[in-house]
Amino acid sequence: MVYRILCYGDSNTWGYNPSTQGRYADDVRWTGVLQAELGSNYRVIEEGLNGRTTVWDDPIGCLKNGKTYLEPCLESQKPLDLVIIMLGTNDLKQRFSAPPTDIAAGAGILARMTMRSGTGRNDGDPMVLLVAPPPTVRLTSYSDMFAGAGEKSARFAAEYHRVAREQGCAYFDAGSVLISSEKDGIHFEAEGHAALGKALAEKVKELLV
Numbered sequence: 001m002v003y004r005i006l007c008y009g010d011s012n013t014w015g016y017n018p019s020t021q022g023r024y025a026d027d028v029r030w031t032g033v034l035q036a037e038l039g040s041n042y043r044v045i046e047e048g049l050n051g052r053t054t055v056w057d058d059p060i061g062c063l064k065n066g067k068t069y070l071e072p073c074l075e076s077q078k079p080l081d082l083v084i085i086m087l088g089t090n091d092l093k094q095r096f097s098a099p100p101t102d103i104a105a106g107a108g109i110l111a112r113m114t115m116r117s118g119t120g121r122n123d124g125d126p127m128v129l130l131v132a133p134p135p136t137v138r139l140t141s142y143s144d145m146f147a148g149a150g151e152k153s154a155r156f157a158a159e160y161h162r163v164a165r166e167q168g169c170a171y172f173d174a175g176s177v178l179i180s181s182e183k184d185g186i187h188f189e190a191e192g193h194a195a196l197g198k199a200l201a202e203k204v205k206e207l208l209v
Helices: 031-037 066-077 100-115 149-151 158-166 190-207
Strands: 003-008 042-048 081-085 127-132 170-173
Touching: 003 031, 003 066, 031 190, 042 066, 042 127, 066 100, 081 100, 081 190, 100 127, 100 149, 100 158, 127 158, 127 190, 158 170, 170 190
Parallel strands: 003 042, 003 081, 081 127, 127 170
Antiparallel strands: none
16 A cells, blocks of 8 residues: 655745745655655655745735645545645734734644545545644845734644644654755755654654554
C-alpha cells in the first residue's frame, strides 16, 4: 500500500521564496523534501495557497478561507491516510484582529472537520498532524499588514499544542526546527524547508506504521 498524505497550508506550503518572490523548486519545498525522505511507499500531495487563512473570509484576498475549501479538497484527494495542516500565519494580519487563541481554534476546526470527513481508507477518517507555524521575526515589507504578529505568533506553539490535545490529533511545532526568514519575517529560507521536511518525515513514520 502507498500511504497518501495531503499537505494543507498557505504560502509556506506553496513554497514562496522571500528572496525572489517566486516559488522554490519542487525538491526544495518542504513537501518535496518530505516526499524524498519518505520514499516510494508514500505519496505527498501539495495543497498550498498564498494567503490562505484557517477560517476567515479575507475582504481583500478572495477565496482564501481554508475552511471553505477543505471539504472539497479532501473529497478530491481521497482516500487519505494523513492530512498535515499548517495554517495560521495569515490569520495574524491586522485586518482580522484575531488573538492567538482564536487562530489556534480555527486550526482546530479544520482538524476536527478532517477527522470526521470520511475521506480515509474504506470511508474511514484520515489522521491529522497539526503543525504550529513558526513565529514571525522582524517584519519588513509586511510590517503594516502584520502589525503585532510577533507577539501573537510567539504563542502559537503552546496554543496549537493545546488544541491538538483537545482534538485528539498529532502535533508538531515548526518553530522547533526553523526560523522565519529575516528577508520578510514570515516565509522560509531553503534551509528551513529542508529542516521541516526532514523533521516531518520522522513524525510521519511514527504515525503511519
